[in-house]
Amino acid sequence: EAQVTQNPRYLITVTGKKLTVTCSQNMNHEYMSWYRQDPGLGLRQIYYSMNVEVTDKGDVPEGYKVSRKEKRNFPLILESPSPNQTSLYFCASSLRRQAHEQYFGPGTRLTVT
């Protein structure tokens, strides 16, 4: 089944403890992206990648890191999480390099205390 998977789906952690949210797609998509969704602010793009080893900042990259070493994986790293990073995170991918029809993962609910 063609899909985007994220792990974990739910995470409660403490300030400063490094964490990684994984994202994987099995559709051979070139484009991948991370978003966060907060009430009243909508979906905001954190980072995106148009190809392996190519990543670019979205609107809210501060406090996050990403890497794209393989086409299928695009992990999101929070080196030192803070409470203002408590949010719902979505990974998405699309076939082509530009942000065409994107398929979203199920989301990761992160709480930083």
Next chain:
Amino acid sequence: EDKVVQSPLSLVVHEGDTVTLNCSYEVTNFRSLLWYKQEKKAPTFLFMLTSSGIEKKSGRLSSILDKKELSSILNITATQTGDSAIYLCAPSSNTGKLIFGQGTTLQVKP
């Protein structure tokens, strides 16, 4: 600065009504505009629009882009309770950046 404004922010209608959702944008190096539907989970893709004036249709939903006016509309005819959701508009740029609007929350009452 890139900007996307959707209106109205929320809307309550009754089944059978027709609704029109609006999206206006200012995006550097605009490439396409996408519409998504979000229920209590991840957004699902509805339409991608790249050319002005060409309507895209899927059942009771249709959408059109006006590049001159930097806007797009999403129409839903004969609404059903299953149409209740947040509708998101997202213009994209040639660089691959995607900017989402705040969304329009549609509630369809029986």
